Amino acid sequence: MNRTVRFGTPSPGNPSAAPLLSKAFEWFDAKNGRILRSDADNSVDNEFERHFFVAVISARATCSVENVRQSRVRRVCSNGTSLARTLASAARNRGHCGMTSVATHCPYCALQCGIHITANGHSAVVEPNTHFPVNKGGLCVKGWSAAGTLAHAERITTPLIRQPDGSFAPASWPDAIGTIVRRFQRIQAIHGSNAVGVFGGGSLTNEKAYLLGKFARVALGTANIDYNGRFCMSSAAAAANRALGIDRGLPFPLEDIAQASVVLLVGANPAETMPPVMQYFEAQQRNGGRLIVVDPRRTATAAWASDHLPITPGTDAALANGLLHILIRDRLLDHRYISTRTEDFEEARRVALSYWPERVERITGVAERTLVDVAHALGRGPRALIITARGPEQQSQGVNNVLAYINVALALGAVGKGGSGFGSLTGQGNGQGGREHGQKSDQLPGYRSIESPQARRHIAAVWKIREEQLPRAGLSAFELLDALGTSVHGLFVMGSNPIVSAPDATRIAGRLDSLDTLVVTDFFLSETAARAHVVLPSAQWAEEDGTMTNLEGRVVLRRRAVPRPESVRTDIEILTLLGSAFGHSDRFPALTSAGVFAELARATDGAPADYSAMSHERLDARDGLFWPCNAAAPEGTLRFFADSFPTASGRARFHGTPHLEIADMRDAVFPLFLTTGRIVGQYQSGTQTRRTPELHAVSPEPYAELHPDTAARAGIVDQDQVVLTSRRGTATFKARLTRSIRPDTVFVPFHWPDQRSANNLTVGALDPISRMPEFKVCAISLHRGPAEDQK
Ligand code: SF4
Numbered sequence: 054m055n056r057t058v059r060f061g062t063p064s065p066g067n068p069s070a071a072p073l074l075s076k077a078f079e080w081f082d083a084k085n086g087r088i089l090r091s092d093a094d095n096s097v098d099n100e101f102e103r104h105f106f107v108a109v110i111s112a113r114a115t116c117s118v119e120n121v122r123q124s125r126v127r128r129v130c131s132n133g134t135s136l137a138r139t140l141a142s143a144a145r146n147r148g149h150c151g152m153t154s155v156a157t158h159c160p161y162c163a164l165q166c167g168i169h170i171t172a173n174g175h176s177a178v179v180e181p182n183t184h185f186p187v188n189k190g191g192l193c194v195k196g197w198s199a200a201g202t203l204a205h206a207e208r209i210t211t212p213l214i215r216q217p218d219g220s221f222a223p224a225s226w227p228d229a230i231g232t233i234v235r236r237f238q239r240i241q242a243i244h245g246s247n248a249v250g251v252f253g254g255g256s257l258t259n260e261k262a263y264l265l266g267k268f269a270r271v272a273l274g275t276a277n278i279d280y281n282g283r284f285c286m287s288s289a290a291a292a293a294n295r296a297l298g299i300d301r302g303l304p305f306p307l308e309d310i311a312q313a314s315v316v317l318l319v320g321a322n323p324a325e326t327m328p329p330v331m332q333y334f335e336a337q338q339r340n341g342g343r344l345i346v347v348d349p350r351r352t353a354t355a356a357w358a359s360d361h362l363p364i365t366p367g368t369d370a371a372l373a374n375g376l377l378h379i380l381i382r383d384r385l386l387d388h389r390y391i392s393t394r395t396e397d398f399e400e401a402r403r404v405a406l407s408y409w410p411e412r413v414e415r416i417t418g419v420a421e422r423t424l425v426d427v428a429h430a431l432g433r434g435p436r437a438l439i440i441t442a443r444g445p446e447q448q449s450q451g452v453n454n455v456l457a458y459i460n461v462a463l464a465l466g467a468v469g470k471g472g473s474g475f476g477s478l479t480g481q482g483n484g485q486g487g488r489e490h491g492q493k494s495d496q497l498p499g500y501r502s503i504e505s506p507q508a509r510r511h512i513a514a515v516w517k518i519r520e521e522q523l524p525r526a527g528l529s530a531f532e533l534l535d536a537l538g539t540s541v542h543g544l545f546v547m548g549s550n551p552i553v554s555a556p557d558a559t560r561i562a563g564r565l566d567s568l569d570t571l572v573v574t575d576f577f578l579s580e581t582a583a584r585a586h587v588v589l590p591s592a593q594w595a596e597e598d599g600t601m602t603n604l605e606g607r608v609v610l611r612r613r614a615v616p617r618p619e620s621v622r623t624d625i626e627i628l629t630l631l632g633s634a635f636g637h638s639d640r641f642p643a644l645t646s647a648g649v650f651a652e653l654a655r656a657t658d659g660a661p662a663d664y665s666a667m668s669h670e671r672l673d674a675r676d677g678l679f680w681p682c683n684a685a686a687p688e689g690t691l692r693f694f695a696d697s698f699p700t701a702s703g704r705a706r707f708h709g710t711p712h713l714e715i716a717d718m719r720d721a722v723f724p725l726f727l728t729t730g731r732i733v734g735q736y737q738s739g740t741q742t743r744r745t746p747e748l749h750a751v752s753p754e755p756y757a758e759l760h761p762d763t764a765a766r767a768g769i770v771d772q773d774q775v776v777l778t779s780r781r782g783t784a785t786f787k788a789r790l791t792r793s794i795r796p797d798t799v800f801v802p803f804h805w806p807d808q809r810s811a812n813n814l815t816v817g818a819l820d821p822i823s824r825m826p827e828f829k830v831c832a833i834s835l836h837r838g839p840a841e842d843q844k
Contacts, residue, residue, distance in 0.1 A: 250279075362427065400709040558815075565581065
């Protein structure tokens with residue numbers, strides 16, 4: 054059933070876009086999630102309609118497939134409505150016929166979808182880049198509305214200095230920089246170099262992450278630099294390094310997903326967190342593949358998948374050991390692969406033998422017959438692929454959990470063959486590059502260890518310092534935040550909002566308030582910036598060039614598309630100003646982003662994450678390059694492990710991975726599990742997305758997702774205000790009743806601050822290897838809120 058809708062021709066500035074947009078959304082067949090239009094009937098006859106046509110077609114690529122199920126149809130409508138609102142409001146401000154369009158990338162998640170920005174002064178419209186091979190024209194609602202932050206009324210446009218009465222006063226750049234230098238130098242003179250810390254972010258470009266690490270170690274001379282990516286990918290990274298010898302989230306391009314006969318997707322909800330990636334899972338299903346989702350909730354992804362295993366939170370290692378047990382018992386191992394490509398299998402086998410299916414059912418809640426069915430599917434399919442995400446990783450046993458899943462992939466002989474193996478879905482926009490270039494306390498650029506003498510010599514030479522001037526490993530992210538006011542008295546924050554994103558948020562807020570000096574660079578007054586002594590206004594994502602490394606290890610150039618306000622500085626300019634002000638002008642010359650990247654490329658030469666054959670110029674001419682990219686592989690490296698592993702022996706390594714209990718167990722007082730996560734309309738701490746009207750309309754407030762039986766026991770009905778309490782604090786949410794969650798578990802999204810912060814409840818228990826906090830599970834109690842709070 055196709056039909057053609059013909060539009061009139063809007064002129065620039067003509068607000069006729071809204072009816073056009075609503076008309077076009079009649080194209081959507083909401084029941085089947087299809088567009089009711091044939092390509093042969095293309096009636097696009099001017100620039101505006103061309104843009105709009107692309108937008109609608111791309112919404113199809115993002116959101117709909119033939120025979121979509123009900124949950125996905127709702128998403129089509131939600132995104133579609135929001136898309137209409139976004140484009141209509143942009144078009145109302147001005148027409149965009151004849152304006153230039155820049156190909157760049159979305160500022161949010163690790164998919165780094167290709168977009169076009171059509172700019173007019175400081176306002177802009179986002180459209181998908183249909184030619185970029187990752188999203189292939191798909192965007193989620195965050196991408197569509199990304200331009201909403203650029204000319205936002207709450208934008209900070211001048212440095213701010215805290216006054217004695219507690220208020221902020223605008224300041225000049227020299228005054229702000231001078232204040233920071235004076236206060237940090239005073240702290241270091243009294244308490245030593247490490248008394249000033251640096252906290253970075255996984256959304257910073259590679260150039261910024263590199264320069265921030267250099268600033269910390271060269272200009273401040275502190276060991277204490279870490280970043281919010283420690284809260285995101287550190288367990289997957291540590292496990293991949295231990296078992297496979299290298300950490301690139303996906304050691305293969307996304308296209309490989311479509312080739313897998315079975316995908317075991319553990320603790321990920323990409324249908325909501327990065328919808329365009331679902332086209333690869335859709336292709337896998339079209340090819341006859343089976344998608345099995347492990348998650349305590351029946352998420353949009355789980356509902357869409359072939360199978361859903363509603364695991365008890367915190368029991369991943371038991372589940373993975375149970376699968377390995379069945380593979381051993383039922384002789385479904387690849388013995389040849391195990392004997393020629395791996396080592397230490399006996400250690401994993403010995404542990405797995407004690408996880409017989411009945412025991413695993415008791416621990417995980419997954420029925421024995423389901424375990425056997427899944428193990429057989431993995432063992433008998435020609436190409437098995439296991440992908441983990443934050444579910445198993447954000448636990449105090451996160452590394453152990455991921456190693457347990459890697460054991461299964463290795464036992465199947467799946468790693469290093471096309472369309473199979475193991476990978477982890479990176480979350481933050483530059484979650485991959487952010488952990489490679491030196492803002493992690495134990496790393497130097499290129500994924501080098503800060504304790505390696507060879508690495509230290511190489512980086513010291515690039516930075517023109519003596520090796521002994523280079524600090525050793527410092528505190529990890531949560532330990533750094535928890536040391537504020539005791540051993541660390543000054544903190545420089547760039548690209549992060551830890552008051553909202555750190556666990557045990559009330560405690561961390563108190564720590565931040567105990568600082569002598571807190572300096573924050575941001576473009577909005579985030580909850581963390583609002584507590585600072587000095588705030589530096591920075592340029593936004595579309596106002597500067599920079600590179601990002603997406604979840605495949607593909608390095609892309611994010612191009613400048615709009616001018617920045619004259620009074621703000623780029624983060625690179627800020628770090629250069631500060632580096633010089635701390636007396637290192639020769640080591641912090643005024644460089645463009647391309648110039649910083651050239652230095653980064655030299656710093657990574659010979660390292661695991663080797664970017665030495667990349668440049669902005671080369672990236673500008675391509676849809677990205679996969680690292681390592683060096684003289685030996687100038688066109689980059691798509692896949693790893695075909696012949697060997699980058700370990701000392703050239704073999705992958707099994708590990709014994711017994712299941713251990715979570716740190717914060719349930720009891721009579723705190724009888725429920727809390728699990729937290731992201732939702733489609735918000736991103737991370739919400740600094741940008743909570744300020745974007747289109748996203749606020751989609752996801753205006755947090756909620757507590759409860760099973761109706763759990764709610765009934767507490768006398769709670771849908772939409773009641775409920776109070777959740779953990780051993781650390783309380784938070785209040787509106788109840789959302791659903792049978793898609795286990796009765797023993799409550800889910801809360803974590804994007805909001807203050808009394809609606811999920812992280813008031815979470816626990817700062819750390820994985821002993823990755824130092825990842827246990828965001829994904831803790832014990833809580835549930836009560837109906839006071840009568841006066843109920844509407
Ligand atoms: Fe793509 Fe992620 Fe941006 Fe959504 S948030 S448009 S999935 S990069």
